Amino acid sequence: MKRAIAIATISFWLLAGKNAAPMNPPVSTPSGPIVGEVQNGVKRYLGIPYAMPPVGERRWREPIPAQPWQEPYLATTFGPACPQPQRDFVRLTGRMDEDCLTLNIWTPALGKTDSLPVMVWLHGGGFLVGSSSEAIYDGSALAQKGVVVVTLNYRLGALGFLAHPALTAESPHASSGNYGLMDQILALKWVRDHIREFGGNPKNVTIFGQSAGAVSVTTLMTSPLAEGLFQRAIAQSGSVPNHLRCLSASRPNLPSLESVGEAFAQRLGGSPELRRQPWQKVVKVWETTLEETPFDSDMAGSGTLNHLSIDGYLIPELPGTAFALGRQQRVPFLTGTVADEGAVFAYNLRINTLSAYTRFLNQVFGSTLAQQYWALYPARDHPSARQAIRTLISDLFVLDMKTMAMQMAAVQPQTYVYQFDRVSRGNARSGLGSFHGIELRYVFGTLPENQGFEREDEWLSQRMAEYWTQFARTGNPNGSGASWPPFDAKSDRYQLLSSRIQTDRNLRRQSLERLAALRQTSTPSLCDPTL
Template sequence: MIPSLPMRIPVRVSLPSQLLFLLLLTHCAHSSGPAPANGPAPVVATTQGPVQGLAYVDGSAAFLGIPYAAPPTGPRRWRAPEPPEAWSAPREATRFGSACPQMEMFTGKRMEGTSEDCLTLNVWTPALQPASPAPVMVFIHGGGFTMGSSSQEMYNGAALTRSGVVVVSMNYRLGALGFLAHPALGAENPNHVSSNYGLMDQRRALEWVRDNIATFGGDPANVTVFGESAGAVSACMQMLSPQAKGLFHRVIAESGTCYLTATPLRDPGTPQEDSAEERGIRFASELGCTGEDVAACLRSKTPEQLLAASGAALDLLKPHVGFAPVVDGDVVPAAPRQLLAEGRYARVPLLLGTNADEGSLFTIRAKLDSPAQYEEAVRARSPEHAEELLRIYPVKDFASPHAAFDHLLRDALFLCPSRRLARTHVEHGQPVYTYHFTYAPKSFSGPFMNLGAAHAAELPFVFGAEKGRLSLGSDQERALSSKIIGYWTRFATRADPNGSGAAEWPSYTRDGEPHLVLDLEPGRGERLDQAHCDALEALGL
């Protein structure tokens, strides 16, 4: 039996497994740094000490692997991040820091080159001394809260800086090291909570931006948080967190919302709902950590032992322990659905959207060749609502059983939650711009071929990817990337993606539900799959 998702959605798949595409992308290629620099290496002061980066003839610069927190090792493991130790001599910032501990795809082995000493960030700036401070875009990578890093080749911020923004990316703790909840860990916390260390890391990086980005030419009063998949969920979770208030001023969420996580920290008293602490107790027991000093026992375990106890998160048919943000009453004060409905969150301008074929990646290995297999899959993953879902998504309405299940996944996990967030945010008086990415990339290779506009397919266009198997392969694709970068950076600059002669992007309203269709020729769309989303919402899903 596939472990139940730590959220209320119709398809029972763990969150890390839902985000398979990002996990595949994570292991494609990690860059050791940008191309050799031209010009003298700049030295910039930070609150912890000076850093020396890479300069380019066009005046831009990159600073890689800057520590924004102390290594979360030893007694700091499973505690809030602390400031790093200060330094006096210029610190080399020309290579990415280590990725946080994580597994290799499908092997169940620790990925080489990772380290618990991973809390670093990167800065790309168009100019260190601009005529006026530049807007700042802070990227949070995806990977199901289990894998990923800011060093992935595709996440190079150089193309975005050409539009006049400063780009920041960061690593944050993943898996059990980032999201383990346990009463023994909560007992060490003044608020008696545990988990959400990865979210705390993200907030600490945003605090670093507030305190330091001006010396890199950025404007700390104009910060946009953007992320994809788990990164989009993270951006949304930061909107809910009181401690992050004022650290950012706009949000871009690509294929993810905080509706996808609602696991309570402690037993909610309902037999069918698992709590994060209950999972943590079982996890610790599997590692032999029971009795009086569970926290010390857990800290004695190596990252390899923790990863092995988590299981392989990529195989939907093998058991594993899912780790993701939880409702702890502190970092996340209440269930996201409640906070959003009540307006108890950072109400800032929002740009969000989904891809036309979000579900295609997650069913690559699934056998869905017959109506019977489709029905079996729906019943296995959502026994409580199977009959209703089979009525809403009858196989006869789709080209194949596989297509039916892909469509259900797309709607339940991505499209409809994004629509719900857009509707809620507009009700609270904030500007919202929604998109639907429909272009099926022609240049992707390997397992990414023939998946349509799959989950994360927009990312190479957002970053203007020039290298790797997901690089843009034609003038048409590069032109689309230029348009998307323009929309994203204009939104980051002034909370409106329109301008520069681009196709008009209508602001979202509940009546017509207008959105921008992102394809080779962007254009206006309306009422995207409204009937299916209304039906799912009527079920409370």
């Protein structure tokens, strides 16, 4: 993993052809000197190792900080992505490798005395796929707004979240799994100890993420291991986990994560062989295991349900319970959804017919409750069935988000809610509306050229970047743009982010009240040691 280079090599790069990006002088850090480059007026440092390679005997163990180096470390290329299955919606750059625990920094700072706010990005992908090197997460545009941006890799799938009795037995904490979240915490400790050298303020850190990244954000808000590592939080299109597997105890229709791990180990060749198997085989067998693993009702996200568990160490209790009882970190909080969250999920579920919709409701909720869900989300033909499942999933996203926002507003008045509903001319052709993840390019300012994005989209991207960076700066998104009032349960105000920005009230309130009442009658079996 090391890319230490001699000073003579640095000189070669500095004197390279005029097409090469100009290099930065080495930055002295507690880990060793780091050399980056300048692009668009922003210094960037890519592929910095924050942990020892999690390979061999370090596979399925808590991460260990990277060993310091003496020679300057050339940080001009992204590190490899963590091993994962192929997905069309993930645009990986470069290769995959188990030695993948790196982070990237974009900073506009002139020196370490600048003390700029820091934004640490946790990518989504259902805890199964994704990478900090995806072009959509380029931090340059956000950094130009006066913040230091950090993106990071964390272990995924079985390599990041496998629980197994043998792993629990060897752990000093009597737990296993959640290694990917441990990676995130170690990266935040690296930021705490190093970011000042890049012009960042270690006492003004915002964690932000989307989908599984948002679930990571809210879970870290309830973990004692992450306490004090961040001062603000943003959760985009994701909620606090209200439904997780137990580590060891199985529930009706919900096997423990250890039992899932045992089934995986048997397919892989048995417990003694686990750490000797190539990562390619681990990834493939994990997918097969998940396809055959049952989970109970309530349409809990399978990415969260199949990877996170209440381990008594990093996750000591159900995060949803911690939020409900006000035990989460009470940091300023910004959260929201996009208008058509369910579109992509409905498409992936391949529910294209009336009979498929009926069958799905029966499988997920059981025949009795399925009739009640049908009454709320009726369908009379194939097109209306496709729309019904799309609306149901979208409403569930909004319901979980607003419930979480109410719980935060009860303990933190600086809580802000948004709904994004912009559909560009290019995206309109997909027929998916304002779909899950559509806001990412607007937040990061990575709208591609010649793909149907218009002046309104550029304007909206600028405004959203200003809101996000101002929130990171002060805990309040308000600055030069349209006023964004805080959220509370009574006023139910939120900011509508579209071709126009305005404050609105009562987001889907009527349909959500009916859905919430029905959902209370269909609560799945829980794993929560506090209940």
